[in-house]
Amino acid sequence: MQRTPLYEAHEALGARIVDFAGWAMPIQYPSGINHEHLAVRQDVGVFDVSHMGELRVRGAEAVPFLRWSTLNDAGKLRVGRGQYSMLPNDQGGLVDDLYLYRDADDDFLVVANAGNVDVVDGQLRRLSEGFDVVIEDESERWALIAIQGPGAALLLERLSNSDLAAVRKNQTVDVHVGGCPVRLARTGYTGEDGFEAFVAPADAVAVWDLVVEAGAAPCGLGARDTLRLEAGFPLYGHELGPDTNPLATPFAWVVKDKPFFGREAMWGVEPGKRLVGLRLDGRGIARQGYEVTDERGTPLGEVTSGTLSPLTREAIAMAWVRTSHAEPGSVVQVLIRGQAVRATVVVPPFYGR
Template sequence: MSRHTPLYEVHQSLGATLVDFAGWLMPLRYGSESAEHTTVRTAAGLFDLSHMGEVFVTGPEAGAALDYALVGEPGALQPGRARYTMICAPDGGVLDDLIVYRLAAEEFLVVPNAANADRVAGELIKRAAPYQAEVTDRSGEYALVAVQGPRAQELLATLTDADLPGLGYYTGLPGVVAGVQALIARTGYTGEDGFELFVANADAVPVWNALTEAGARPVGLSARDTLRLEAGMPLYGNELTADRTPFDAGLGRVVKFDKKGDFVGKTALAARQSPPERLVGLVARGRRVPRHGYAVVDEAGTVVGEVTSGAPSPSLGKPIAMAYVAAAVPENGGLAVDIRGTREPVDVVDLPFYRRKK
């Protein structure tokens, strides 16, 4: 049976199309997917992300424990800062991509994806055991509401006295939003400016209602997917899997080989820095959409890769996709995607497809 977020009844009242996602009943859309997408690109969209996990790591060696458990170096963060990172298996395969917030000298918040929250918490408990650190999965206590788009700061500023202009990208601070305590983080998964607000479950509905009254418009998972795809952001289960390393996805920069001490997956990752495939962007020349799992072929019809994510792009007005292709394939190699037996020509482009104007 699917779990409900604290905002479930709000989504029902708004007439959202609800679907199971990672064991949670979540809003796919409230109306037009393209309209919701455009709202985030031009104004401010409101997301329920309460299915995400919240795992706290505390203690005098919390930083050292995370440095060992993850491929990044959370222990080097200053309080109030955040970092995108990954947790890998000993063979280098990605178990999840994460955001880690350093809340205080001896307190970190790790935010895993919903589908992987239990696994990540379990791995952190195991990997932190030799350290003076305690891992506590508090995912059931928190709701996560995000406001994203060029008007996000303007609208949120009407509900808080926090110094939003002074809050840099990938930073977070405690504050009061709509009269309730929150962790205000300048992070997101849309390619736009925006904020993610961690609040107690009981405060989710008041914060959501205050943001809608301020002018933010609800956005479902479907538009969230096209937004992150345009921004070239990977999705676990598509671009990232336990069979892939950060280097496969072109994200080798998150692996910090020069940090002090060992970390899980270090030896394997050092040997897998030149993967046989690379992640690329594809733009279709026609109107048919390359979808997840479709084969990428060369001019001779030989399969040279596979689409990991694909959708119509409201911003570009064309179908787009991300795909893994053989490293030896030329940058402009006359590629096509096999869509139900028909070769549909595509152009290879650099990621991301969309970059916001600053």
């Protein structure tokens, strides 16, 4: 298993380490997933997300290339900002979801999921033929630390001795923390305000330790998953995949009406199903793959993710259902260990904002 520069720091904090996409990552620390989750909702938490991959796309034709190869419109992305996007395949589905940062007119950093870096890299290289661009894998050059929660800005202002009030959502800013250069992006995957800090691997431990000493609760992949699900964000391998038409999801806004690779297979095709949020009666957890039916037991689709919301204590899930049952308020059933549990279609996020 690969290790991030923070592996020893996680061990020292008593983390439980698991294999995630070939990386030895903390799933939780001794205080547990619920505690970590609530720390982020109510105060501030810190996550090691250094396993994410970074690809540099640079060149005179970086914009037309990224407009062709990704679903959002990289041409609308201003220098110093970030943009959520997706990489389509030629079957109407997805290779990965991405974050793009524009560092200069002709210079973008593409952040991909750990398990998908190589396929993303391969597809971008194939599609780059004929474009004046160079693609480099910079994954080894970056550690990534997410500082998330309502207290994140104040904590980072103190540590960096800088004013972050003017930094807008999706904007980046260069600061120093403990003498280490840090690029902060006001982005995240929790539904809270927060930042993702790009740092050199050699500086990762110093920055992490300062953030933890300043009061951020160390949080593992378990809380990262419950937080993103409560916020209604997708996870590749669950809500998104090679067979997922993004136009049938709440994330259809990412797909901009312009020419792009694989457009014919995706655009104007009615998948007959929609990705929706579910709120379940009772507290049993609807897990990935569990069947969703109508009230007579007729199959409608299946669950992609589910958990018990640590905040509201309600069982929540995302699921594919046939379009006939995709309207908010529709009543369906989820089969949990053979028992039909009533659920209502809702629009995420699953908690009040």
